[in-house]
Amino acid sequence: MEKSDTMDQISEIKPRAAERILGVARKLFYLEGIRAVGVDEIVRQAGVTKPSLYRSFPSKDELAASYLREYEAAFWERFDAAVEAHPGDPRQQVIAFLSRVGERAVMVGYRGCGMTNAAVEYPEPGHPARLVGENNKRELRRRLRAMAAEMGAADPDTLGDGLLLLIEGAYISGQLFGPGGPAAAVARNADLLIEASLK
Amino acid sequence: MEKSDTMDQISEIKPRAAERILGVARKLFYLEGIRAVGVDEIVRQAGVTKPSLYRSFPSKDELAASYLREYEAAFWERFDAAVEAHPGDPRQQVIAFLSRVGERAVMVGYRGCGMTNAAVEYPEPGHPARLVGENNKRELRRRLRAMAAEMGAADPDTLGDGLLLLIEGAYISGQLFGPGGPAAAVARNADLLIEASLK
DNA sequence: GACAGTACGTACCGGTCAGTAACATTGTCA
C-alpha cells in the first residue's frame, strides 16, 4: 500500500496514520462503545496526534461511521460466504449463517453487532453512525424475506422477519449472557421456525 | 404519599426532589440513553440543583441503576399481567405478552428495552446499570423455559431460549425500524415456533 | 539547492463532564 508510483488509483490512498486510527477505532468502538471512547484515547493507542485524526476524518461521528461501514462490509462477507456455501438452497444458507452467528455470540468477550450497538447508542434520527446500521438492517430484512419466499414459505414476509428477530436477539443475548446464553440455540430455533413456515 | 403521620413505614419516604429527579432521569435515560444525558440536564429539567441529586443518589451510575430497577418492576407488571390473563395456559400467556411487545415496538419513538439498552451502553462487567439488566434477563430466561416445559415442548430449554431471542429481537428491531418493522411479526413467529416445538 | 506538497506534531481552545464544599433558606412537627 505504498503511495503508488503513477498515481493511477484515485481513492484509497489512505496515509498510514488514517489506517492506524481506523484500526484502533474499530477495536475500541466495538469493544467499549462509541460514546465511551474519546478521541484522545484513540490517537494515543494509534500512536498519532489529534490533528492527524481530524485531517482524515471530519469528526468523531464520521470516524464512527467509517468504522461501521467497514464493519458492514465484513458482515456481508460472512453472509455471502454462507450463501455461496449452499447454492440454490436458501434454507441451508440461512442455517449456515445462523450457526456461525450462534457460535460467535457465545464466545467470551462477544459484544454483539457493531451496527446494532451503534443504533442503540445513537437514537437520534439521521446520525451518521445510526444510518449505516439502519441501511444494513433494511437490506438484510429484504434479503431474508426474499430467501423465505425462495424456500416456499406460506408467509415469506413473516418468516423473513422472524429470522431477523432471531438474529438480532442472538446479537443482544450474546453480549448479555456470554457463554451458555440463549444465542447458542438460534440456529435450532430458526430451523424449527422455517419448518413450521413452509407450505 | 405524605410524610406518614406515625413514621410507621420504614423506607419509601422519598422526598419530592428525589422523585422528580428519578422521573426526569427515567424519561431522559430511556429516550436518549444514559451516557448521552448529563446530570446537569437532569437537574435542570427536574427544577432542582445538583447537590439535591447527590444527596439522594450516590452517583450517576447509581441513579441509572435506580431508574432501571423501576423499569424492571414495570416490566414484571406487564409480564405478570399477561400471565394472569390466561391462568394455566402458558402458551396463551406467552402469546399475550408478545402481542403487547409487538404492538409497543412498532410505535413511533419506541426505544426498546431500557435494560437491554443499558447493557449495550455499559459492557463493563459489574457496572451497576448492567447488573440490573443481566439479572432481569436471567430470570426471564428461567421463566420462559419453565413455561415452555409447562407447554409440553419437546425441548423446553431450546423453545424458551428461542422465545427470549424473539423478544430481544423485537426490542431492538422496534427501535431500529420504527413503525412497519419486523417486530410486528413477533407474536406470529412465536406462535409458529411454539407449534413446531410441541411433542 | 530551491521549491512545493504532504504528513505530522505542539500547544491550545472553550465547553462540558461528574462530583463537592460551605452556607442559606424553607417547611414541618413538637
Next chain:
DNA sequence: TGACAATGTTACTGACCGGTACGTACTGTC
C-alpha cells in the same frame, strides 16, 4: 419557639470532551 430535616444557592474542582491554529520535518521534482 425551637429543633431538625429537606432543599436551594453559589462557587468550585480536576478531568475530559471534541476540535483547531499554527509551526515543522520529510520527500520528490526541477
